[in-house]
Amino acid sequence: MPLRKVAISQAQFERSPDQDADIFTADMIGHDEGAPVTIGFGRYGPHQELNETMLVDDVMMVIAGHLTVTGGNGSVTAGPGEVVHMPKGERIQIRSHEHGATTAYVTYPHWKDAR
Amino acid sequence: MPLRKVAISQAQFERSPDQDADIFTADMIGHDEGAPVTIGFGRYGPHQELNETMLVDDVMMVIAGHLTVTGGNGSVTAGPGEVVHMPKGERIQIRSHEHGATTAYVTYPHWKDAR
Known part of the structure; x- marks a missing residue:
C-alpha cells in the first residue's frame, strides 16, 4: 500500500445511502x-439533515462550511479545521447550515462493510 | 464515549518525540x-523535516500551509483540505514549506501505544 494524497477535486460523489437529502460521499x-480505515470526502447542500446510528467510529474534519451534529449528550457546531468524533453506537443527527459544507472523513472500521 | 468536537484552539502541543525539529503534536x-483511533492536531514550523517509519496507519489532513511527504513511491505535496495517507510500515519524510503547516490526524491504531 503506497503513500497517497487525496484531494476533493478527484472525488466522485455518490448520494449517501438510505436517504434522499443532498448529502454525498466519496470514498477515496x-x-x-x-x-484499515476508510478515507473519503463528504458534501452537504444547504440546510440538509442526516439521521443515523453510527455503525463505525467516524472522524469528520470540516473543510468548508459548518455542520451541527447532535448526539445523546448534546450538540456541537464545527467549522473549517474543526473535527467531530462520532462514536460507534451513537444516534446522531447532522445538519448543514446555509452554505452547506464539505468534509473529509476517516472511519474505523470501513463504514460500507458495516452496513 | 460521547460525541465530541475538537478544535486546534484547545490543543496542548508537545514536541513530536525522538526529534528536535519545530514539529509538535497534540492528541485530543x-x-x-x-x-479505536487517535485524533489530534499537528503543527509544523517553516522548513522543518521529520523522518519516520510508520508504526501505524496515519491519515493527515492539512488545515493550513503545505507539506511535502516522501515515501518509497515518490512525493506528494498537500495543502489546505487535502489528505495524505501514510501507511503502516512506510518509511516517510515530511517537510514543511516556508509558512509551516497545521494538520489534523487520525491514526489506527493509537500511535503512542505503537512506539
Missing part, C-alpha cells in the same frame, strides 16, 4: 486498497 | 477516551 481509500 | 481523543 479503504478496504480495496488494504487500508 | 484516543486510547484514554476508549476510541
Whole structure:
C-alpha cells in the first residue's frame, strides 16, 4: 500500500445511502486498497439533515462550511479545521447550515462493510 | 464515549518525540477516551523535516500551509483540505514549506501505544 494524497477535486460523489437529502460521499481509500480505515470526502447542500446510528467510529474534519451534529449528550457546531468524533453506537443527527459544507472523513472500521 | 468536537484552539502541543525539529503534536481523543483511533492536531514550523517509519496507519489532513511527504513511491505535496495517507510500515519524510503547516490526524491504531 503506497503513500497517497487525496484531494476533493478527484472525488466522485455518490448520494449517501438510505436517504434522499443532498448529502454525498466519496470514498477515496479503504478496504480495496488494504487500508484499515476508510478515507473519503463528504458534501452537504444547504440546510440538509442526516439521521443515523453510527455503525463505525467516524472522524469528520470540516473543510468548508459548518455542520451541527447532535448526539445523546448534546450538540456541537464545527467549522473549517474543526473535527467531530462520532462514536460507534451513537444516534446522531447532522445538519448543514446555509452554505452547506464539505468534509473529509476517516472511519474505523470501513463504514460500507458495516452496513 | 460521547460525541465530541475538537478544535486546534484547545490543543496542548508537545514536541513530536525522538526529534528536535519545530514539529509538535497534540492528541485530543484516543486510547484514554476508549476510541479505536487517535485524533489530534499537528503543527509544523517553516522548513522543518521529520523522518519516520510508520508504526501505524496515519491519515493527515492539512488545515493550513503545505507539506511535502516522501515515501518509497515518490512525493506528494498537500495543502489546505487535502489528505495524505501514510501507511503502516512506510518509511516517510515530511517537510514543511516556508509558512509551516497545521494538520489534523487520525491514526489506527493509537500511535503512542505503537512506539
